Amino acid sequence: MRSYYQTGGLSGLVIWAWVLMIGLLALTLQLEFITFNVWTYLVASIFVVAVVFMVLRHKVELTDDYIHLKQILSFNRLSIRLDGIKHVQMTKHGIIFDYNDNSYDLLLTKKMRSAIEQKIGAKK
Missing domain, CATH: 2.30.29.30 (Pleckstrin-homology domain (PH domain)/Phosphotyrosine-binding domain (PTB))
Incomplete structure (x- = not known):
C-alpha cells in the first residue's frame, strides 16, 4: 500500500514555516514593486515548486x-x-x-x- 505522509510535530512545523516564508517573500516583493515583475515571478515560482516538492516527495x-x-x-x-x-x-x-x-x-x-x-x- 502506498500513500503520502508529512513530518509531524515541531520539526514539521519548522519545515513548513521555511517554505511559507518563501511565499511571504513573494507577496512582499509584489507589494513592494507594485507591478508583477521578474523577481516576483521567480520567487513565486520557487514557492510553488517548493510546496509541490514538499508534498509529493x-x-x-x-x-x-x-x-x-x-x-x-x-x-x-x-x-x-x-x-x-x-x-x-x-x-x-x-x-x-x-x-x-x-x-x-x-x-x-x-x-x-x-x-x-x-x-x-x-x-x-
Whole structure:
C-alpha cells in the first residue's frame, strides 16, 4: 500500500514555516514593486515548486514486514522493520513511534494509519 505522509510535530512545523516564508517573500516583493515583475515571478515560482516538492516527495509504502519512507532530499528510502518499532502511539492524524533510538512523528492518511495500526497490532 502506498500513500503520502508529512513530518509531524515541531520539526514539521519548522519545515513548513521555511517554505511559507518563501511565499511571504513573494507577496512582499509584489507589494513592494507594485507591478508583477521578474523577481516576483521567480520567487513565486520557487514557492510553488517548493510546496509541490514538499508534498509529493514524502511517500510512505507499507509492505508485509517494512514501512518504507521516501524523504525529501534523499534518493534512497528509509526502511523501518515493523517488528523493531517500539513505544507506538496512534494519534488522531498519524503515528508516533521509536525505532533504533530515533523518534518518528508522521502525519498519515486515515487509510494508511489504519493499515499500519493493523499490521503493528498483528505483529505484537
